[in-house]
Amino acid sequence: MSEQMRFNLFTMNSVEHVSPGSWTYPGDQSHRYTDREYWTEVARTAERGGFDAVFFADVRGIYDVYGDDRETAVEKAVQTPANDPQLVVPAMAEVTDDLGFAVTRSTTYTHPYQLAREFSTLDHLTDGRVALNVVTSYLESAAANLGLDERMDKETRYDRAAEFLDVCYALWEDSWEDDAVEVDREAGRYTDPEKVHAVDHEGEHFSVPGPHGCEPSPQRTPVIYQAGSSDYGRDFAARNAEAVFASQPTEEGVVEYMEDVKARAADAGRDPESLRFFIGVVPVVGETEAIAEAKYDSYKENVDVEATLALLSGFLDMDLSELDPDQKVEHIETDAIQGTMNAFTSSQPDREWTVREVAEFSGLGTTSPKIVGTPEQVVDELEYWFHEVGVDGFNVKEVVRPDSLQDFVDLVVPELRERDLIREPDGYEGDTLRENTTGGGPRLPADHPARR
Ligand SMILES: Cc1cc2nc3c(=O)[nH]c(=O)nc-3n(C[C@H](O)[C@H](O)[C@H](O)COP(=O)(O)O)c2cc1C
Secondary structure, eight states: OOSSOEEEEEEESBSOSSSTTGGGSTTOOGGGGGOHHHHHHHHHHHHHTTOSEEEEEOOSSOOOOGGGSSHHHHHTTSSOSBOOSGGGHHHHHHTOSSOEEEEEEESSSSOHHHHHHHHHHHHHHTTSOEEEEEEOOOOHHHHHHTTOSSOOOHHHHHHHHHHHHHHHHIIIIISBOTTOEEEETTTTEEEOGGGBOOOOEEOSSOEEOOOOSSOOOTTSSOEEEEOOOSHHHHHHHHHHOSEEEEOOSSHHHHHHHHHHHHHHHHHTTSOGGGOEEEEEEEEEEOSSHHHHHHHHHHHHHHOOHHHHHHHHHHHHTSOGGGSOTTSBOOOOOOSSOHHHHHHTTTTOTTOOOBHHHHHHHHTTTTTSOEEEEOHHHHHHHHHIIIIIIOOOEEEEEOSSTTHHHHHIIIIIHHHHHHTTOSOOTTOOSSSSHHHHHHSSOSSOOTTSGGGO
8 A cells, every 4th residue: 555645636638527517617617628728727736736647538439328319418518529638648748747647548449559659659758657547448439430330348348458458568568678779870870770679469459560669768658547347347457557446436345346456466466565546536625614515515406417317328338318217226237337337236235226316426526435525524534545445546536627626736635745645746756657656666567467
């Protein structure tokens, strides 16, 4: 476990991320997501708060499962419109020194050679401050947009993802030796060709001879994030992830998830304690309890239930418009996001949720716990998750943008610093995101499958 808590801002390069309807809240600035200065302000604020990273979610399709139609999603800005996340990273890196940037990319709709090149470039441009959040994508509409007749089933997606990362690891870790680049002007030799190697990958899904087209970047492999909760997803996280995102809303669910993924990591030959576990939280803070409660009530009133159902229908690949709002949610195995399903069924076997209750709860940050109170109360609860439950960090989900982030940094972070639970802005441990998040060196540890 880490000595201090880790924080990421979990956001999206779009109007809405996971609090549908909040763009209508008075003063909300979400519509500025197209504005470079919006993102550079976010980066400065997150670094002032000592955050590890700004973590961008991403999807490639429209939420059209609800009512078998895209109308609700488009009208209500349910993760649409959304711009590409990785392209704002260099602007944010320019105004910060230590903050990291985690970018979600799907292994289902891109090619490993292309992705390896993009992340090597980002790692160079950020001086080693980039992470890759590996997802396999859940929206059928994305599959159609990217040239497939239908979404691949989950097993095939994870199988492809495993091979995808193996190709990337070979390109990032094995293709160029550390001292391959010489820049010897007199000899006219930029690179020693003997020290650049083909990867010669021939697999089921990809054929990539290599070598990698980029010289080694500070971290070589970006920090690997992952959030899978199905059986396949857990194995994938255990083998590959350095930071794992647990989406269970209850303590028991998080503990079960962490123990299970750690056991699988040990089976895969890794030190299970080297994995960092993050949970999502939705902090709602006020100078007094009454202010915080009033803010929370006004946020809840502002939740757009229909938009939330459209979002959840995409997460679950289940048309919630067909269900009676007072009907109990029954557990299913979904080909979309299993963690969202489990959150309201198997993770809480003693509680029954109706469709309406799920929508009302999920309208503010989906499955994550809401932490409402004064800075002291919020930090008490974070401390509980950190010290008692054993998580390493938190993905902070905003409701109102950028006020939720600013409230957190201006009100909660001073209390965290008072208790020595978060770094000072000049207290980042290393130069790279990997050093700051894992406490290790800038490169992947020797027991990671990519190094073996
Ligand atoms: C908290 C959380 C955040 C996620 N963020 C994204 C995302 O931004 N984009 C995406 O395509 N998938 C995202 N996913 C999907 C997963 O990474 C994974 O691909 C999907 O959940 C299917 O695998 P699973 O059933 O093993 O969880 C997210 C999942 C969770 C639980």
